[in-house]
Amino acid sequence: xxxxxxxxxxxxxxxxxxxxxxxxxxxxxxxxxxxxxxxxxxxxxxxxxxxxxxxxxxxxxxxxxxxxxxxxxxxxxxxxxxxxxxxxxxxxxxxxxxxxxxxxxxxxxxxxxxxxxxxxxxxxxxxxxxxxxxxxxxxxxxxxxxxxxxxxxxxxxxxxxxxxxxxxxxxxxxxxxxxxxxxxxxxxxxxxxxxxxxxxxxxxxxxxxxxxxxxxxxxxxxxxxxxxxxxxxxxxxxxxxxxxxxxxxxxxxxxxxxxxxxxxxxxxxxxxxxx
Numbered sequence: 001x002x003x004x005x006x007x008x009x010x011x012x013x014x015x016x017x018x019x020x021x022x023x024x025x026x027x028x029x030x031x032x033x034x035x036x037x038x039x040x041x042x043x044x045x046x047x048x049x050x051x052x053x054x055x056x057x058x059x060x061x062x063x064x065x066x067x068x069x070x071x072x073x074x075x076x077x078x079x080x081x082x083x084x085x086x087x088x089x090x091x092x093x094x095x096x097x098x099x100x101x102x103x104x105x106x107x108x109x110x111x112x113x114x115x116x117x118x119x120x121x122x123x124x125x126x127x128x129x130x131x132x133x134x135x136x137x138x139x140x141x142x143x144x145x146x147x148x149x150x151x152x153x154x155x156x157x158x159x160x161x162x163x164x165x166x167x168x169x170x171x172x173x174x175x176x177x178x179x180x181x182x183x184x185x186x187x188x189x190x191x192x193x194x195x196x197x198x199x200x201x202x203x204x205x206x207x208x209x210x211x212x213x214x215x216x217x218x219x220x221x222x223x224x225x226x227x228x229x230x231x232x233x234x235x236x237x238x239x240x241x242x243x244x245x246x247x248x249x250x251x252x253x254x255x256x257x258x259x260x261x262x263x264x265x266x267x268x269x270x271x272x273x274x275x
Contacts, residue, residue, distance in 0.1 A: 020045035022069040024078035027102035031114035038079040041070035056094040087192035096142040096221035110222040116212035117239035129182040131231030136216035152224035166230040173269035184209025188216035
């Protein structure tokens with residue numbers, strides 16, 4: 001019996017392939033306020049999400065909603081300018097569909113980025129954090145339901161989602177660029193409301209250093225398919241109960257713009273070394 005999730009994915013592959021035969025090595029997901037990085041690529045093709053049959057369309061502010069196919073120096077990259085989130089009303093299989101699609105188009109590496117709230121004491125808005133681990137216990141797994149054997153095993157190992165060699169590379173690049181790259185555990189919650197101070201206390205107690213509404217489930221889906229994963233989080237604000245000010249969407253976008261030069265330099269350096 002055919003799996004409707006897999007059938008939908010195959011239609012998306014067919015739809016993209018009708019527009020470009022570009023084969024990426026790296027899949028890059030750009031989070032809130034970080035989408036302008038896609039404009040730095042040597043562009044070969046652009047495919048709007050709305051032009052892909054069955055593809056979920058991003059509605060979050062700051063997300064342009066398109067794939068950019070191109071090169072970072074000579075490394076072929078597919079870049080998502082905008083992701084989809086469960087809080088937009090999509091099923092989790094739709095949230096991770098773009099990740100699975102990029103793997104099926106040829107990507108071996110997944111580079112996830114996001115804007116997140118700083119939870120760990122001493123972290124500040126405007127810093128970058130290397131994701132060393134994650135907690136997604138409070139959101140549904142994207143692997144619930146019948147396993148798609150063509151994508152990966154029924155019970156994939158998750159003991160090292162974020163590749164250790166890629167973490168070493170990121171730290172080396174940050175050191176060479178004189179970027180103060182923090183390290184920590186990313187905690188995904190459902191959203192779309194920002195967290196309460198009590199929820200932030202829970203995240204901290206459970207070992208979270210930064211919190212957001214994306215990324216974790218994408219990493220699970222990519223790991224299921226055998227991709228090598230690296231994650232960089234832009235600490236866009238102090239989480240609720242830490243900052244004396246109410247949280248706002250504009251704060252997230254402004255922080256992304258402020259850290260853009262460092263973010264661009266670091267992401268480019270890492271991708272260049274994925275040859």
